[in-house]
Amino acid sequence: MESTFAIIAEPNRRSILSLLAASECSVGELETQLRMPQSSVSKHLRVLREAGFVEARVEAQRRVYRLRPEPLMEVDEWLTPFRRFWTAHVDALERHLDRMDKTPETPTKGKKR
């Protein structure tokens, strides 16, 4: 239902994902490590599963969950246009290019595109 971003807005879900990034876990293991009621864990897992963040494999009565990368890749890609703002060395340059849009000003350094 909700977007990838809404899914990871939930702190407990991010915790689950972090645990699964370390290794696969059963519901019970997550329940223990996160110290939260089992029903909550299951519900969050359902959301994560339906959004493609995790997948479950049945092992006897246990369901072992593992991470699936696609949705988080999507987030990573969304960040792309913003990275220029913190990739240090080009930072000043980019800000300048951005400002060019509004003010044709030349501080300290004569710069052209």
Place this chain on the structure above:
Amino acid sequence: MESTFAIIAEPNRRSILSLLAASECSVGELETQLRMPQSSVSKHLRVLREAGFVEARVEAQRRVYRLRPEPLMEVDEWLTPFRRFWTAHVDALERHLDRMDKTPETPTKGKKR
């Protein structure tokens, strides 16, 4: 109030951020480009501002908003532990390492920790 992730869970806010990634904008410009009521834009900007995603500079009656990178950097950093899942070449290796944690080769036999 809410975490960085909750802020960018809102689609309109992500749109605002994307626009600001391209260049600074006044509220009115955002209003036009996003085709949403001005009050909504202002409210989202307030949320973004208080969370450090944007900052405003006063220019006559206009407020020109610009992006601030810190919160998105935080998201970028949160992704770090997950990147190994999609950085292709090491992928198979990592999955193997992950699985090592659980089962060398023991089917149908559940084990306690």
Place this chain on the structure above:
DNA sequence: GCTTCATATGCCCGTCAAGTCATATACAAG
């Protein structure tokens, strides 16, 4: 069969956030 363990699901409730509309503030121009 019944019982136990592991997980999923349904229901109810409180909370919180977003949208809408109206109004307030601030500045500029006449």
Place this chain on the structure above:
DNA sequence: CTTGTATATGACTTGACGGGCATATGAAGC
């Protein structure tokens, strides 16, 4: 000072989501 423009804010409504609890499903073992 009045009017118009630009933005912020307040009140209110609505709907979604998470937590808690009870219950259902299902597989394993007796």
